[in-house]
Amino acid sequence: MADLRGLYQEVILDHSKKPRNYRVMEGADHQAEGYNPLCGDRVTLYVKLENGRITDLSFQGSGCAISTSSASLLTETLKGKTLDEADEMFEKFHALVTGEAEGGQAGDRSLGKLAVFSGVAEFPLRVKCATLAWHTLRSALKGEKVTVSTE
Amino acid sequence: MAFTPHHVTETSPRGSSAEFDVERIRRDFPALAQKVHGKPLVYLDNAATSQKPQAVIEAEEHFYRRDCSNIHRGVHELSERATKSYEDARVKAQRFVNAPDSKEIIFVRGATEAINLVAGTFGRKYVQAGDEILITAMEHHSNIVPWQILCEEKGAKLRVAPINDRGELLLAEYEKLLGPKTRLAALVHVSNVLGTINPVREMVESAHRKGIPVLLDGAQAAPHLKVDVQDLDCEFYAFSGHKLYGPTGIGVLYGKAEVLDAMPPYQGGGDMISSVTFEKTIYNSLPYKFEAGTSNIAGGIGLGAAVDYLNGIGMESIAAYEDELLAYATEEISRIPGLRIIGTAEKKAGVISFVMEGIHPHDVGTILDQEGIAVRTGHHCAQPLMERFGIPATTRASLALYNTKREIDTLVMGIQKVKELLG
Ligand SMILES: Cc1ncc(COP(=O)(O)O)c(C=O)c1O
Numbered sequence: 001m002a003d004l005r006g007l008y009q010e011v012i013l014d015h016s017k018k019p020r021n022y023r024v025m026e027g028a029d030h031q032a033e034g035y036n037p038l039c040g041d042r043v044t045l046y047v048k049l050e051n052g053r054i055t056d057l058s059f060q061g062s063g064c065a066i067s068t069s070s071a072s073l074l075t076e077t078l079k080g081k082t083l084d085e086a087d088e089m090f091e092k093f094h095a096l097v098t099g100e101a102e103g104g105q106a107g108d109r110s111l112g113k114l115a116v117f118s119g120v121a122e123f124p125l126r127v128k129c130a131t132l133a134w135h136t137l138r139s140a141l142k143g144e145k146v147t148v149s150t151e
Numbered sequence: 152m153a154f155t156p157h158h159v160t161e162t163s164p165r166g167s168s169a170e171f172d173v174e175r176i177r178r179d180f181p182a183l184a185q186k187v188h189g190k191p192l193v194y195l196d197n198a199a200t201s202q203k204p205q206a207v208i209e210a211e212e213h214f215y216r217r218d219c220s221n222i223h224r225g226v227h228e229l230s231e232r233a234t235k236s237y238e239d240a241r242v243k244a245q246r247f248v249n250a251p252d253s254k255e256i257i258f259v260r261g262a263t264e265a266i267n268l269v270a271g272t273f274g275r276k277y278v279q280a281g282d283e284i285l286i287t288a289m290e291h292h293s294n295i296v297p298w299q300i301l302c303e304e305k306g307a308k309l310r311v312a313p314i315n316d317r318g319e320l321l322l323a324e325y326e327k328l329l330g331p332k333t334r335l336a337a338l339v340h341v342s343n344v345l346g347t348i349n350p351v352r353e354m355v356e357s358a359h360r361k362g363i364p365v366l367l368d369g370a371q372a373a374p375h376l377k378v379d380v381q382d383l384d385c386e387f388y389a390f391s392g393h394k395l396y397g398p399t400g401i402g403v404l405y406g407k408a409e410v411l412d413a414m415p416p417y418q419g420g421g422d423m424i425s426s427v428t429f430e431k432t433i434y435n436s437l438p439y440k441f442e443a444g445t446s447n448i449a450g451g452i453g454l455g456a457a458v459d460y461l462n463g464i465g466m467e468s469i470a471a472y473e474d475e476l477l478a479y480a481t482e483e484i485s486r487i488p489g490l491r492i493i494g495t496a497e498k499k500a501g502v503i504s505f506v507m508e509g510i511h512p513h514d515v516g517t518i519l520d521q522e523g524i525a526v527r528t529g530h531h532c533a534q535p536l537m538e539r540f541g542i543p544a545t546t547r548a549s550l551a552l553y554n555t556k557r558e559i560d561t562l563v564m565g566i567q568k569v570k571e572l573l574g
Contacts, residue, residue: 003521004517004518004521004572005572007517008514008572008573013573017509037530038529039511039512039513039528039529039543039544040529040530040537040543040544041511041513041543042543062543063511063513063543064511064512064513064514065510065511065514065573066513066514068511123517125517126513126517129513
């Protein structure tokens with residue numbers, strides 16, 4: 001079960017059982033809902049911005065271990081980042097989980113903790129779980145009120 | 152074009168009283184012999200689609216290798232062969248559900264198209280503003296959405312008969328909902344999520360007492376039970392070939408001849424007409440009136456082969472074997488701590504949906520897949536039902552005639568692994 005351990009790494013399991021920044025945010029500047037109809041995963045992201053910098057980030061929802069931990073780690077990683085930095089992170093994260101990252105499995109060092117998602121690349125059916133929160137964030141920042149769907 | 156029953160050639164008769172030899176049956180299904188992620192395949196996603204026996208694969212191949220031509224229109228040898236095989240398949244399907252006449256068997260793409268056909272013809276003709284269509288809380292989306300579309304178009308109302316926590320229909324509530332405005336009751340025979348076998352015979356009877364016609368969605372029933380449309384007395388019965396060990400893209404709408412005759416056609420085109428001028432078109436007789444265009448000929452022939460295959464084993468023996476397997480699986484699976492089975496009706500077919508404490512079905516599915524076990528996870532095209540149980544999704548193991556107790560044991564071990572890894 002080597003590859004399963006690679007998918008369900010300790011950090012991922014920890015964040016799925018004890019998601020960080022798991023709350024509704026009062027007075028959020030942006031918010032969006034993401035939905036994956038295939039598996040029923042739902043996530044709502046809340047963002048506070050100041051001068052193009054993310055000052056607060058939280059989420060709520062229900063989903064599998066991969067999507068929940070991804071949302072949780074997203075909120076941890078992006079707090080304090082500028083919008084441009086967040087965008088760049090998304091590109092790198094996306095490359096990592098789809099197996100297109102330069103430098104192979106280990107991915108980009110600048111991803112930090114997010115590197116634990118490298119195992120997702122071996123499970124193409126789970127890429128949507130890993131990226132749901134990220135797509136939702138993008139749509140929240142664009143100010144779209146619509147529900148994003150990864151299907 | 153009349154095809155009398157004695158012309159029908161049936162392949163591979165086995166004698167229905169033969170004892171149920173599952174190992175021998177497994178050898179008929181080439182796909183079962185493979186390994187997945189290095190483990191022997193345990194295919195438990197039969198409610199989504201079943202694997203195909205060699206006989207079905209060969210019937211399709213035979214058509215494409217030797218008999219390929221269009222039907223009902225050529226005078227040449229190949230067309231005659233193709234037409235005969237296709238119409239033989241219709242008779243086989245007719246006998247399979249004990250329909251009085253083969254012209255009451257309309258070939259469609261599957262249960263979904265069968266229901267859409269009824270909504271688009273019967274529905275369009277008879278349903279008006281203020282009328283009602285009655286369904287149940289355990290319908291597949293394919294027996295919800297066509298009626299919603301119709302209701303929206305007509306200003307009619309969709310009513311839903313509720314179920315209890317075990318996933319059984321509340322019959323008294325159902326009867327109350329059969330009202331003077333109900334134009335049709337469209338009911339699932341066997342639930343694809345809960346496995347519940349609805350008492351459809353009684354349900355048809357109560358509807359008929361109020362003069363209400365009934366459509367039964369038999370997509371999950373036809374593969375597992377002996378279906379007799381004359382005994383059920385329903386106006387319509389819909390099922391899919393691919394869940395019945397036949398090919399994809401072919402299915403059946405059975406309809407009572409007098410009801411079908413009174414309905415407008417579904418699609419316009421070739422084969423469904425008897426004469427066309429620019430002023431007036433005269434529609435063909437049943438079943439062709441509802442089969443516009445070139446049909447899925449190979450699929451129809453493949454479905455005929457699937458029916459032969461099932462008859463060779465006997466639907467009663469299949470049902471008895473699957474019942475035993477379901478009882479075993481239910482007992483073994485419900486013993487796992489922290490696991491809850493969704494759908495515990497008194498009368499069930501081989502479907503076990505479950506949820507696990509703190510573990511999402513999607514993760515269960517991925518881990519089981521690594522063990523070579525194919526299950527389905529998600530809402531199973533029954534979102535309103537998921538809402539009824541207050542869950543986003545389930546993991547579903549669905550049984551077929553080729554599954555074994557050993558495979559159930561593998562599933563149980565797989566679930567243990569899930570708990571080790573994520574619990
Ligand atoms: C109860 C039920 N009805 C209808 C359908 C639709 O069948 P098809 O997709 O073959 O048209 C299904 C398929 O999952 C089903 O389970």
